Amino acid sequence: MRAFKRPTIGLATRTTTTEGLSKAEGGRRKAESLRASLQQAPPSPFLLPPSRRGISLLEVLISMFVLLFGLMGVASLFPVGNFYASRGERASRGVALSDAAFDEMLARGMLKPEAWLYGDPDMATVTELNSESISPTDKSYVIHPETVFDGTARVPNPQRANIGEFNLTAGAIGPGRAFVIDPIGVAAALPPQDPENHNQFFPYAGGVKLTATMPAAWKNSLAPILEDAWPIRRVTLPAPDPTTNGGAIALPLNVADTIFSLHDTLSVELPEESDKPAIQRWRTADVDLSGSANNTPDDPSDDQLLRRQYDTTYTWLATVVPVTNDGLDALQPAHDQYGNRRYDVSVAVFYRREEVPSETSERLLEAVLLPGGELELIGVDQQSLEDATEDIRTGQWIALAGVNQTNGTFLMKWYRLLSLDDETSIDSHGHIVRRAMLDGPAWPQDPANPNEVEDLRAILLPGVVSVTTRSIPMQQN
Incomplete structure (x- = not known):
């Protein structure tokens, strides 16, 4: 009598179910891992932000504004x-x-x-x-x-x-x-x-x-x-x-x-054609080699x-x-x-x-010299003072003339102009003055008035x- 083998359907069914559960769990875990990987990482100070595909019009205008001022600054260096x-x-x-x-x-x-x-x-x-x-x-x-x-x-x-x-x-x-x-x-x-x-x-x-x-x-x-x-x-x-x-x-x-x-x-003569070189002229004498006059003033040859x-x-x-x-x-x-x-x-x-000497090329003003090289230029009125100081600039030279009150000798000294006020003012004596600073030799002080030297004349020569x-x-x- 042969023995009868019971089928293992239930066991097989249980095994299949367990395997299905394991695959589902794995899929779930993979999904969670994928979602975790897709989450945005926290910003790092060592990483650059993602690049953009272009810039805005406002940024272009700001850049042009900055560039314009930069070029103007560079251009201003040339005349200075x-x-x-x-x-x-x-x-x-x-x-x-x-x-x-x-x-x-x-x-x-x-x-x-x-x-x-x-x-x-x-x-x-x-x-x-x-x-x-x-x-x-x-x-x-x-x-x-x-x-x-x-x-x-x-x-x-x-x-x-x-x-x-x-x-x-x-x-x-x-x-x-x-x-x-x-x-x-x-x-x-x-x-x-x-x-x-x-x-x-x-x-x-x-x-x-x-x-x-x-x-x-x-x-x-x-x-x-x-x-x-x-x-x-x-x-x-x-x-x-x-x-x-x-x-x-x-x-x-x-x-x-x-x-x-x-x-x-x-002196150099520049031709009208810009592509031609400059010409250096010569001074000539209308004489021959012996020194006799040629009497041909219109013929330089x-x-x-x-x-x-x-x-x-x-x-x-x-x-x-x-x-x-x-x-x-x-x-x-x-x-x-x-x-x-x-x-x-x-x-x-x-x-x-x-x-040609004239009142515009050679000017004279009353002046008072104060300690430290300060000079007061005195005018009879504001207009005459402005006319006398026209085209007189810092860095130029002026002369002071006066008398040494100690020994009675006449003095005339040259001074370099360090500064000159643009506007006139009124001094303590009610004079219309324009103040300047000078650099130059010392002027002898008046023993009776050591704080200032009066009765001076300033000679102003433009250029x-x-x-x-x-x-x-x-x-x-």
Whole structure:
């Protein structure tokens, strides 16, 4: 009898159910794991935010605004840099020209007072200076010369007893207390022959607050020689008169420009076609190789080359001021101390100077010097003060003139302008003033008023970019 095997349906069913439950659990866990993986991770400081596909219009406008101001800032550097570069170039050229000017003065004998001529524009008719001379040509000599021109030749000076002394006249005009060697200013003012210009005075006699009369405060303080006329005299140098035998004339303008200007600023002609190079012109003489005149002024092909043309942008003048009690007397070659006393000789360099002396190119103002280099410029009214300070800028130079209240000597010193107020004000004395700060030599204090120096005159010359002062003696023959 065979044994009967019971089927295991229930067991199999239970097994299948268990396996189904296990698969469902696994799926659930996988789903939970997937959901967990899809959840956003917390932000990390080390991770960059997800990039965007573009930027907004507002961001573009802000960027353009920032860029615009940046470019404007960069562009503003060019004019500022150009200003300081040109200012530095002017100062450099001024110093170089000052050194050359001192060599020029010594080489040409400009520091010989017997060679000085007063700068009157009508030397042939104005006789209040040097009226004792016998020749119109010699009426402007500061010192009595050994010989004078009588119209045909040089003859001994009739004033033999006064040779080597100041050519003084009646009327207490006096020789002057300080001298300005300015052949350019003298030659430029010669035409027209206007005796009212009073070009022998410096600055221009028709300028602001200036007459040909010395201020009373100065006259009462100055030591002898007694004089009433303005004490700063403009002088020039003599040149041979080609029309006479032994005559002399004041230095012509073309010669003065050659001697008293910087030759480094060459003039260049730019053609209309921008693709062509600049042209350097030459000064020529209408003569042949032997020196004879060609008489062909319109034909430059047969002219002789002299030198390259230059622009008289930088010019100079010199001031000579006695600094000792007997310094003025020692300017006379007949004096026993001639050549032994030292003088403050200054060279003032101009940039684009207006050559003809006028009330716009040479100005004068009353001034008061305060401690610390503060200067008060005094005007008769606000308009005259503004006119006198027009085009006077920081970095330029001005001169102060006055009397040393201790020893009675006349002084004239140069100062660099550090600052200048743009507006006028009223000082404690009720004067209309404009204040400035100066850098330069010390001015002697008044023992009776140590807090300020009064009765000064400020000489304002637009365009003075450099001044060099040296203490040197006059030249001897």
